[in-house]
Amino acid sequence: xxxxxxxxxxxxxxxxxxxxxxxxxxxxxxxxxxxxxxxxxxxxxxxxxxxxxxxxxxxxxxxxxxxxxxxxxxxxxxxxxxxxxxxxxxxxxxxxxxxxxxxxxxxxxxxxxxxxxxxxxxxxxxxxxxxxxxxxxxxxxxxxxxxxxxxxxxxxxxxxxxxxxxxxxxxxxxxxxxxxxxxxxxxxxxxxxxxxxxxxxxxxxxxxxxxxxxxxxxxxxxxxxxxxxxxxxxxxxxxxxxxxxxxxxxxxxxxxxxxxxxxxxxxxxxxxxxxxxxxxxxxxxxxxxxxxxxxxxxxxxxxxxxxxxxxxxxxxxxxxxxxxxxxxxxxxxxxxxxxxxxxxxxxxxxxxxxxxxxxxxxxxxxxxxxxxxxxxxxxxxxxxxxxxxxxxxxxxxxxxxxxxxxxxxxxxxxxxxxxxxxxxxxxxxxxxxxxxxxxxxxxxxxxxxxxxxxxxxxxxxxxxxxxxxxxxxxxxxxxxxxxxxxxxxxxxxxxxxxxxxxxxxxxxxxxxxxxxxxxxxxxxxxxxxxxxxxxxxxxxxxxxxxxxxx
Amino acid sequence: xxxxxxxxxxxxxxxxxxxxxxxxxxxxxxxxxxxxxxxxxxxxxxxxxxxxxxxxxxxxxxxxxxxxxxxxxxxxxxxxxxxxxxxxxxxxxxxxxxxxxxxxxxxxxxxxxxxxxxxxxxxxxxxxxxxxxxxxxxxxxxxxxxxxxx
Numbered sequence: 001x002x003x004x005x006x007x008x009x010x011x012x013x014x015x016x017x018x019x020x021x022x023x024x025x026x027x028x029x030x031x032x033x034x035x036x037x038x039x040x041x042x043x044x045x046x047x048x049x050x051x052x053x054x055x056x057x058x059x060x061x062x063x064x065x066x067x068x069x070x071x072x073x074x075x076x077x078x079x080x081x082x083x084x085x086x087x088x089x090x091x092x093x094x095x096x097x098x099x100x101x102x103x104x105x106x107x108x109x110x111x112x113x114x115x116x117x118x119x120x121x122x123x124x125x126x127x128x129x130x131x132x133x134x135x136x137x138x139x140x141x142x143x144x145x146x147x148x149x150x151x152x153x154x155x156x157x158x159x160x161x162x163x164x165x166x167x168x169x170x171x172x173x174x175x176x177x178x179x180x181x182x183x184x185x186x187x188x189x190x191x192x193x194x195x196x197x198x199x200x201x202x203x204x205x206x207x208x209x210x211x212x213x214x215x216x217x218x219x220x221x222x223x224x225x226x227x228x229x230x231x232x233x234x235x236x237x238x239x240x241x242x243x244x245x246x247x248x249x250x251x252x253x254x255x256x257x258x259x260x261x262x263x264x265x266x267x268x269x270x271x272x273x274x275x276x277x278x279x280x281x282x283x284x285x286x287x288x289x290x291x292x293x294x295x296x297x298x299x300x301x302x303x304x305x306x307x308x309x310x311x312x313x314x315x316x317x318x319x320x321x322x323x324x325x326x327x328x329x330x331x332x333x334x335x336x337x338x339x340x341x342x343x344x345x346x347x348x349x350x351x352x353x354x355x356x357x358x359x360x361x362x363x364x365x366x367x368x369x370x371x372x373x374x375x376x377x378x379x380x381x382x383x384x385x386x387x388x389x390x391x392x393x394x395x396x397x398x399x400x401x402x403x404x405x406x407x408x409x410x411x412x413x414x415x416x417x418x419x420x421x422x423x424x425x426x427x428x429x430x431x432x433x434x435x436x437x438x439x440x441x442x443x444x445x446x447x448x449x450x451x452x453x454x455x456x457x458x459x460x461x462x463x464x465x466x467x468x469x470x471x472x473x474x475x476x477x478x479x480x481x482x483x484x485x486x487x488x489x490x491x492x493x494x495x496x497x498x499x500x501x502x503x504x505x506x507x508x509x510x511x512x513x514x515x516x517x518x519x520x521x522x523x524x525x526x527x528x529x530x531x532x533x534x535x536x537x538x539x540x541x542x543x544x545x546x547x548x549x550x
Numbered sequence: 551x552x553x554x555x556x557x558x559x560x561x562x563x564x565x566x567x568x569x570x571x572x573x574x575x576x577x578x579x580x581x582x583x584x585x586x587x588x589x590x591x592x593x594x595x596x597x598x599x600x601x602x603x604x605x606x607x608x609x610x611x612x613x614x615x616x617x618x619x620x621x622x623x624x625x626x627x628x629x630x631x632x633x634x635x636x637x638x639x640x641x642x643x644x645x646x647x648x649x650x651x652x653x654x655x656x657x658x659x660x661x662x663x664x665x666x667x668x669x670x671x672x673x674x675x676x677x678x679x680x681x682x683x684x685x686x687x688x689x690x691x692x693x694x695x696x697x698x699x700x
Contacts, residue, residue: 007693151695157667161632
């Protein structure tokens with residue numbers, strides 16, 4: 001994991017001092033609400049329904065144990081003993097006091113953390129594959145490039161007042177686990193015909209009100225040109241992106257309205273003028289790569305026999321292994337999903353006690369590192385097989401071992417009307433209802449891979465349009481109603497979900513979802529997945545049943 | 551009226567000339583449209599000439615004329631209009647403009663630092679009492695991840 005040098009540390013400390021001064025100026029009345037809004041958003045601070053919300057960056061989803069202990073401390077000292085993990089691998093506190101935010105930022109800076117550009121119309125935190133560096137289908141580890149992009153985007157002077165927010169995701173594997181096709185820029189590490197590794201560059205993807213799948217603007221970009229190409233895209237967007245209507249201001253609209261060909265021509269022309277002055281030299285890439293060197297894996301980890309014994313003896317453990325762990329490129333190791341989707345807890349939430357405990361478990365079992373995933377769970381990435389059983393027992397005691405990873409109760413859920421001032425409808429309550437309705441684990445596991453994504457408004461923080469089942473809260477004459485979609489996906493075969501029919505009332509959402517799942521079980525052929533069944537039979541059989549009584 | 555120029559608070563010597571107004575003696579700024587219309591006449595003026603540019607204007611159109619202009623004024627209609635930052639960058643980095651680039655209009659004191667990093671060297675704020683605070687923001691950071699344009 002990347003460790004700050006003196007310059008990195010100085011920069012975030014100076015940013016804290018700057019934000020402290022900005023906050024004090026605002027509280028004294030020297031700067032207006034409107035001006036402070038722009039300044040605070042660029043530092044992750046929203047004003048929400050009940051209190052400010054502070055969003056802290058999880059750079060491409062990487063944390064260490066010390067940072068988790070600091071989050072626990074902040075939750076206890078400045079908040080109500082919990083925090084929330086988001087779909088872009090960040091962390092949110094829902095109850096800080098405005099006056100104390102500079103103190104929180106100072107605490108974060110002491111462990112190499114910050115809230116820089118986690119909101120606002122600027123270059124946001126770069127996200128990536130949660131299995132980076134350990135997955136079996138990897139072409140190259142994307143994290144060094146994420147860090148290079150993190151540094152380049154941080155306090156970039158030219159691109160701090162973009163038409164709208166701007167998100168970059170990087171994937172280094174064959175299977176896209178970072179939803180790169182739904183980012184303003186998606187980068188894929190790919191191998192060209194000469195066997196060299198570079199980037200395929202996608203542009204203009206996005207979710208929200210107008211979900212659009214990103215298009216390939218350059219099939220292959222040499223690594224040394226990474227930053228110049230990003231700069232060219234950003235300059236064209238900054239100059240020509242729409243600023244007259246915030247709902248049409250994302251780069252996806254510029255790409256769509258100009259056409260990919262015209263947009264690409266502008267970018268390529270700009271790039272030719274700057275690329276020789278902004279080359280990444282191989283030495284810099286290597287130095288950053290060295291910071292992501294593999295940990296000291298034990299050579300004989302696979303020789304442990306206890307793991308297979310526990311698997312045979314303990315059905316609950318075997319189930320957890322099946323659902324909540326993933327294959328690791330090193331034999332004898334697995335990646336462990338720490339489920340933040342316990343039935344009685346809001347999706348993605350974590351208490352201070354859990355944060356501290358996971359920090360300890362990371363230290364003991366996974367080289368002191370923790371990752372966050374875009375489905376709002378955590379990962380301990382490097383656990384040797386002998387440690388899986390004791391780790392499971394301890395996670396279970398902490399209510400962090402619900403074996404539901406990738407199933408219908410592993411719901412992506414925004415905070416909804418309970419917390420967010422943008423929301424039209426609640427989400428956490430429905431998530432709880434769905435959990436209650438699907439409390440039979442065997443049934444849940446029989447259904448298998450179903451991704452339910454639920455957002456409380458059109459802004460789509462929970463990526464409902466790419467959920468296998470999407471749930472979108474809408475306001476209908478002051479009441480909470482919900483629009484369902486089927487068949488979305490943010491993975492390789494990216495798709496935007498199709499609307500099932502008219503929106504339904506809040507008390508019918510859970511029933512509709514259980515109906516959809518029942519239709520799937522009736523329609524599926526052999527071990528066909530939910531998504532494949534929806535693709536094959538279309539939405540009509542689902543629609544007929546869900547709206548049968550209407 | 552005072553402005554920040556080259557990291558100092560100084561008196562401003564330039565006169566704003568509206569599109570329909572008579573040209574004045576001394577250093578004057580005029581709009582891009584007027585520059586294009588009256589270029590020949592302006593080149594004969596006894597003072598220096600500066601051109602005012604808004605976010606929607608194209609800096610490229612001025613490229614050939616930059617040698618004749620002592621000032622480019624970048625006018626923020628709203629502080630959030632970030633096109634100004636790219637205009638400044640293009641003037642310095644692409645066209646190697648050596649004259650004064652001045653930010654004016656509805657910019658915030660807290661934007662002065664980023665503007666200075668893309669090549670703006672003069673700042674006219676709505677409230678002149680904000681100038682000392684704006685000047686001090688130039689020292690907010692001693693380190694950076696990107697090259698600055700000076």
